[in-house]
Amino acid sequence: MLEDESIQDYHLNILDIANAFESLGEKIAEEKLVRTILRSLPKRFDMKVTAIEEAHSISSMKVDELIGSLQNFELVVDNRTEKKGKSIAFTSSTKNDVVLEDCMGNEGLSEDLVLLGKQFNIIMKHVIKRHRPNGQNIRFNNDQHTRNEEYVKPDEKSNQYKGVQCH
Numbered sequence: 001m002l003e004d005e006s007i008q009d010y011h012l013n014i015l016d017i018a019n020a021f022e023s024l025g026e027k028i029a030e031e032k033l034v035r036t037i038l039r040s041l042p043k044r045f046d047m048k049v050t051a052i053e054e055a056h057s058i059s060s061m062k063v064d065e066l067i068g069s070l071q072n073f074e075l076v077v078d079n080r081t082e083k084k085g086k087s088i089a090f091t092s093s094t095k096n097d098v099v100l101e102d103c104m105g106n107e108g109l110s111e112d113l114v115l116l117g118k119q120f121n122i123i124m125k126h127v128i129k130r131h132r133p134n135g136q137n138i139r140f141n142n143d144q145h146t147r148n149e150e151y152v153k154p155d156e157k158s159n160q161y162k163g164v165q166c167h
Contacts, residue, residue, distance in 0.1 A: 001040050007074050
């Protein structure tokens, strides 16, 4: 059985093989099919295989019983992994967060964050426009730790903007 293959698909493959053997004149015993299925399952079924071997008599077990038990186990495991994927890890809150949550609720907080992001983008656009008047370069004087007003080297093209350069 492949790692990503379902029990149902694997069962159909086993039945095809068993039918092919029977059409050739050799019938495979139920016990041999059960043992083959248990032996060929991937590691994710190891717990279930051990439980089945200890709880049931393999020699009297039918293939359909085994497949039903394995399908049930597969369904339970898939549901558990699905729930784990949706959880949130490492959440924390402070007293202020609890008070804000009580006052505004989760929806109000998320709306405020969206509004804050929009205002930040508007301010950044204004800052960028202020720093490139007429497409000229702006330089900072790092020696004096103060900003020089627009400084353009005479040999540079005045319509080409290189942005703020830090050294």
